[in-house]
Amino acid sequence: MIGNDKLQRLIRGGRLATALALLFTLTGCWDRKEINDLAIVLATGVDAFPNGTVELSAQIFIPRAAGGGPQGNTGGSGGNSTGDTLVRKAQGRTIAEAMTRLQRRTSRHLFWGHSEVIVFGQEAAKGGIRSYLDFFLRYLQFREHAYVYVAKGMASSALDNQPLLERSSSEELREMGNLKLGMLVTLKKLTQMVEGDSQSAVLTVIEQVSQKQKNGTRQMTTSMKGLAILRKDKLVAIIQEPVTRGLLLIRNELETMTYSFSLAGLDGTASVNLLRARAHLSPVIAANGDWKLNLDVRTTGDLILNTTDMDNIAETFMSKARTAWAELLREDVESALERIQSKLKVDAFGFANHFRRRYPRQWAREKRDWPILFDKIKVNVVIQTKIARIGKSDLPQGIPEDEIRKK
Template sequence: MNKYNRRIYLIIILIINFILTGCWDNNELDTISIVTGLGIDAAENDDEIDLTLQVSKIKGTTGYEKGAVGQGSSFFVMEATDSGILSGIDKLEKQIPRSIFLHHNQVIIFGKEQAKKGIKKYMDVFIREHQMRMETWVLISDSTAKDILTATMEQEENSAIGLSKMIYSESRDYEVLSTKLIDLTSKMMEKTTSPVIPIVTVNSENGNSEAEISGLAILKEDKYIGELDLERVRGYSWIMGNCREIPFNIKTEHGYADTSISNIKLKNKPKFGADGPFISIDFKGDVSIREIQGFEDMKTNEIFAILQRSCVEQLKKEILDCFNYSKNLNADIYGFGTEFYRKYPKNFEKLREYWDEIYPELDMEIDINLEITDTGKVLNSLYMEEKTDENR
């Protein structure tokens, strides 16, 4: 057999191998139930949880579909009450002819009541079990996890997959509105940090539901203690330095402006002063003007000066409002304690055990520098141009 024929035979063998592999994968789909969402709610017994699994229906396959949500639904739900997550899954597997497959799970959702009790002891399985992915999104439901996973979304056949897409979209502007399992685990390991987790709310109307991120849940020692609404979320985001181009509306006595802030450069500096530790914030950013209303009989440079000053004042107000709220809860959502430890490991080692007493008294110094760099296609509004023409 010459070299040419050998190559032909080798190509044929490879093609057959790919075809057979595809058939093998198709057969495997008939033996597994693919979980797309996992929910944990508080049970009547304090030592147990109500576990909810959202399982995707695979087109072209037949099998167990108990708990299907509506005709034509692309998923069904399975429920169990048990003391642990894996033991609950084992209980469900005994009721069905397929193996439960967790590797494609999109979201882990804790019900609000369970979050108030604590989530730490249920985190172990997520970081230990091989099928669990550390990139999975973690959420807290404003009601129960079951409510979220059984909801039928108007634009998405599968609510868990729809949530995953929504989180990805929201996080393009505010990264703090997304929490991955790996990030939450890391924050929970920091002794002084209070982790935050996005809160998901479902509004139902006419049989369909719309999900939205309504804020951030604040955890203290793994328990829900409060939340940031969306206004405070923005104040939190400025300090965390993970905003992109953010819409920023300004109202003054002279008029209204729709602006955006981008190219943000932030430096958080933990320092020790005469009165103790404090945080120094250096914030720089570019302002783009998208729309202006009002400001009649004013020159362009006067308007820009007013807008620049107003942006700085409002930005500082939003930052301090969120910071003071976190101090009232005694929850270091920013990880400032960790920053002090990194910069002053020897000094802060003595202060770490007293951080709960220090944080509510922590001061913040803010230096904000904003520059108007973009006015759109025109510099003046129409009425400004009219005023200029009258004065020529």
């Protein structure tokens, strides 16, 4: 028989042998990358040149600047420090080659998983963005929900900017996108638009604007300057107001907007802040083969300005305000249809999607002729407006009460 002491020694020995065997089977974290070995990219820019080369720009976070360490120019080819970030860039025959060359110029491993903004330069957008989309969606580190913009001029210039209110231009662009001042388009949504039935896409355009500071220096700030219209994957036009307002309204993308208008028979103006806007598109294929669309627009807003001499709550005033606002909205819609449908002939509105869902069989037969059909579609526009609130005062300010008209 085995004694207790010997039995205990055997058990301990067996445990030790098992532990050693398990230890040799562990691979460890041999492929880990420490945070100190990473260059975290906050934003990505793509530019194209006439000789066919592609330039990839990366806005990189500077950890020592954010931690209170020394700031300033870090030196190195293609790198400029702008506060808590620097921009590095490299060129190649393809965007993949440019990324490889960019990595060779960086002492840390480039990590693209935090890139929340992608900016295409104007020339890159004109040449077509399909190859770039393929790369961004295929390379595992890039986020499908990164916001996408088109820059007037160079994308690298748009990234190489330190805003006053935000920590970086990438954060500034992300916050401006969340405000929905233009089209809020992610990388995934952009790909769906380009590959969709309409074969078009719409992106917000950004531009660098110089503003003079109190000390006499000039500070570059980012401003949203219209919308970029893409036929398939190529930029064909940049549109401005009022066409942009009409396009966003038809697409149900209009959220942040203030309208000012004159009222018939009254001196002065009124302004309404938009609360809600809903556009309902009803496609119709008539018996004679004509393709039509009924557009029903319903908007609600708050009265925020009245410089007339009429009481805010007077029914005459409210009726005039609703009518004037509706006419302004109609002008926006008609200007968008005139410019985009009649002149550019690009289905930036997404009409094709509505016909495909309503008439799937007819769409399957006619979709190849969609460019011809789209140009001939008649759009019947009906607009209803509602003013929900009139503000803190019933009366227009700055006018004696006995001179205010009640009707």
